[in-house]
């Protein structure tokens with residue numbers, strides 16, 4: 210499978226933060242979700258891809274070409290959407306079009322207008338009169354209308370209501386139906402990633418903790434709720450992490466099936482991405498040797 214984006218050994222240091230040796234890729238036809246707590250380095254990675262920050266070391270390839278050497282050309286095929294809309298607030302939809310068609314060779318006026326209709330965005334209002342959701346939809350319309358192949362979203366769905374988020378997730382799924390396209394999206398809303406991500410990259414304190422296919426998490430990881438006695442009886446080599454809560458223990462296991470064979474009386478739920486993230490970050494990690 211071709212890689213639409215590939216990052217190799219990326220490092221970037223600030224006074225009090227270090228992004229360490231990040232290597233990741235977005236295969237074509239996939240959505241890759243970047244998850245992690247606040248301040249863990251997700252936006253820094255995206256800003257480095259966009260060349261808004263200069264890396265200390267490492268390489269970034271888009272469509273197999275070096276991003277730093279071919280930025281202007283490669284950006285023609287990239288769309289980026291942040292958590293807020295950066296267009297001039299005095300603009301109307303037509304002004305955005307007038308600006309974008311000067312920037313992008315592949316600007317598609319018909320497609321842009323189709324999105325404006327689909328999203329019910331008024332042509333006669335200035336952006337300053339748009340709601341947050343309308344502004345974000347406008348960003349999606351404008352970024353999709355130049356036919357990007359790589360879409361990068363930095364918390365672009367946060368702050369949107371579930372109905373708009375669902376519409377946007379559908380658009381992303383349509384977008385990757387074209388096997389030439391790919392999406393890298395950072396999101397706090399792990400339930401969105403549960404719905405659409407093919408791969409999950411978990412960043413913690415500037416480092417990649419794991420890269421897993423969504424299927425792998427969904428098909429194998431398990432979550433057990435149990436009392437202290439049951440927890441104490443568990444062989445700790447069988448579990449990944451646990452968290453003691455007021456009235457129960459939450460236990461994360463990497464392989465539900467094998468665990469169920471040993472602990473036949475326990476109910477084992479499927480672990481969501483949020484369960485994995487919470488237990489890994491806020492719980493106690495037992496088995497560091499297991500390579501998540």
Ligand SMILES: Nc1ncnc2c1ncn2[C@@H]1O[C@H](COP(=O)(O)OP(=O)(O)OP(=O)(O)O)[C@@H](O)[C@H]1O
Pocket residue numbers: 223224225226245246247248249250251252253254
């Ligand atoms: N330009 C900068 N100068 C100095 N420090 C920075 C700069 N950009 C980011 N940082 C620091 O890098 C760290 C990671 O920030 P970053 O915005 O990448 O995190 P994030 O994972 O995207 O967080 P959030 O989910 O809150 O958006 C933070 O400690 C932040 O203060």
